[in-house]
């Protein structure tokens with residue numbers, strides 16, 4: 001791993017928190033609020049440097065404004081500038097009702113780096129897929145044409161790469177080829193990150209590094225033809241990724257797992 005630089009920028013990615021409408025309601029047998037709170041407690045305990053906190057979609061399960069407010073309350077102890085993008089379970093209007101923070105496509109000036117956040121919730125198929133709409137693809141193309149020498153990290157919810165899991169490949173980014181073409185034409189794109197898969201992935205895409213963070217709630221077992229929860233072993237644990245962006249355009253990422261909270265009987 002390259003040495004950290006005093007000008008390095010630290011991002012923290014939390015994704016697929018899936019908070020339920022009411023506190024105490026269970027998401028696939030776990031209390032997603034408590035689980036997220038445990039992740040926050042863990043992060044506070046290790047003094048993780050966080051300049052920017054990236055929340056990459058499926059932040060709540062049914063898109064209610066009250067659940068977004070709970071999410072932001074749980075995250076309140078963490079440092080860092082907040083950014084969030086929607087996933088297929090999110091409702092942009094409810095996210096905007098919960099806070100004045102930008103939601104959806106956004107360019108963030110990180111000094112040496114630029115961060116481009118995309119909204120991949122367009123054209124949903126109702127089963128979990130999503131796409132970038134034409135206007136957003138054009139926006140991305142225009143942004144990449146600007147400052148071609150500055151390194152870029154792109155974050156979106158849906159994975160633009162197939163993973164070999166049949167059921168998940170059916171609900172990956174709908175127009176992945178158009179997205180990948182733009183990345184391939186922009187060598188300053190150093191990294192692409194996503195959520196959606198509820199598992200860790202480390203790959204490359206069109207010359208850029210590609211990372212997927214596991215969920216802060218439940219994990220899905222990779223390389224399956226049908227949906228299957230990861231129910232045991234380290235890969236079943238909630239987790240997150242950190243990213244260190246260095247001034248020379250290099251980027252490092254680390255995967256961290258956190259102990260799962262014990263299952264509880266559902267209220268009511």
Ligand SMILES: [Fe+2]
Pocket residue numbers: 016018057058087196197198
């Ligand atoms: Fe999810």
